Amino acid sequence: MKLISAISTLARGALVAAGLALGLSAAQAQEKVTIQIDGAAVPYYLPMFVADHYGYFEEAGLEVEFLYANAADILNNIAAGNVQFGFPNGDAVISARANGLPVKVIHSTYQRGIGAVLFKNASGIETPADLEGKKVAVTSYGSPNYIQLQVMMAQAGKSVDDVNVEIVGTGAILDALKADQVDAIVFSMLRYYALQAEGVDVGMIASDDYLPSKGNVLVTSEAYLGSNPEQVKGFITALDKALRHIVDGDVATEVAMAIKEYSPTFAGQEELVTEIIEEVFVKTLWQSEDTTANGFGYGNLESWQTTIDTALEYEAIPEKFDAADLVVEKPSEL
Known part of the structure; x- marks a missing residue:
């Protein structure tokens, strides 16, 4: 009986060891x-x-x-x-x-890309050419959005020099548009929906239609x-x-x-x-x-x-x- 018990104990130990090994492998x-x-x-x-x-x-x-x-x-x-x-x-x-x-x-x-020009519809902006003479905000001259603005204007037969570009920080750029401090911003198209939800009548020109990104x-x-x-x-x-x-x-x-x-x-x-x-x-x-x-x-x-x-x-x-x-x-x- 002692021999059988010892064998059973060994068998159980082997099963436990095998289970631990399987668990380790899974981990x-x-x-x-x-x-x-x-x-x-x-x-x-x-x-x-x-x-x-x-x-x-x-x-x-x-x-x-x-x-x-x-x-x-x-x-x-x-x-x-x-x-x-x-x-x-x-x-x-x-x-x-x-x-x-x-x-x-x-x-x-x-x-x-998710870049876009955002503007109030009352501004009369419909195409990149309409940005001529307007105040347009970007977050920096080194931002992808600034390049997108340059390409848009070039494809409209104009130059970024035809736009009054202003640098406005990420945290303030939406407020600048809402407060009419600028006529348009080049930023994320996702903000178009957020502005609409706030009741702002905004329009959008997708940058990707001019520069694939x-x-x-x-x-x-x-x-x-x-x-x-x-x-x-x-x-x-x-x-x-x-x-x-x-x-x-x-x-x-x-x-x-x-x-x-x-x-x-x-x-x-x-x-x-x-x-x-x-x-x-x-x-x-x-x-x-x-x-x-x-x-x-x-x-x-x-x-x-x-x-x-x-x-x-x-x-x-x-x-x-x-x-x-x-x-x-x-x-x-x-």
């Missing part, structure tokens, strides 16, 4: 990675939050931590290997690459892409699954979830955010003719090259480079 299967996102925790980063909330990252073998910073810091951290993934604005990525940082766009998440895109370093292809592929797969979940699902439900769990400072703005997600992100940012043919995140190299060449023309970057060196054209084929 090891979840690779911890960090993504640094441009700005702050806002509900417009909905695909990231959906991928996390519904376990799409976990299904891909990833445990993802969200951090927030400005685009320049994100790209420096990516290049240095301090974080594995970043989600900055495409204009900043072009600048980083032109200045020698070994960053790679692995998913052109936003198919368009990209909003937020998923980036990593060349080194991480080369040494961790499965993690990169897993992140992209989870992001694509989240985008499909939102596009085919109930946007209002997902917005409510994201505000409650990830961006509580937007509590009470669920209706406005839902409208913006449905009208801007679903219809024009996350999806395009290119994504219909090639899947989410498709990197149109011709479009990227146009933006790169324009940045060089207006001396926003020091030298030209090939878009193919920066952008993965078909993320699904990584």
Whole structure:
């Protein structure tokens, strides 16, 4: 009996050890990675939050931590290997690459830029040519929005010198328009909806109709892409699954979830955010003719090259480079 008991004890011990080993393997299967996102925790980063909330990252073998910073810091951290993934604005990525940082766009998440000229409809502005002689605010002469203004005016057969450009800080630029201190601002198209919600009768000219650009895109370093292809592929797969979940699902439900769990400072703005997600992100940012043919995140190299060449023309970057060196054209084929 003692022998049988001893054997049973050993058997139980072996089973426990095997269970612990299996548990350890499961834990090891979840690779911890960090993504640094441009700005702050806002509900417009909905695909990231959906991928996390519904376990799409976990299904891909990833445990993802969200951090927030400005685009320049994100790209420096990516290049240095301090974080594995970043989600900055495409204009900043072009600048980083032109200045020698070994960053790679692995998913052109936003198919368009979100810059726009915003103005009160009472101003009589309808086209870029109508900005001649008007006071137009930008946040800085080095901002992508200033380049967009230059290109718009050039395509209208005029010059940015025909506009009375004023520099107004990010925190004050909307108030400058509302108070009629300026006739127009070149800023984010998302603010068009916020102004409308406040009862301001505003119009909008999308910058992307004149200069193709990209909003937020998923980036990593060349080194991480080369040494961790499965993690990169897993992140992209989870992001694509989240985008499909939102596009085919109930946007209002997902917005409510994201505000409650990830961006509580937007509590009470669920209706406005839902409208913006449905009208801007679903219809024009996350999806395009290119994504219909090639899947989410498709990197149109011709479009990227146009933006790169324009940045060089207006001396926003020091030298030209090939878009193919920066952008993965078909993320699904990584």
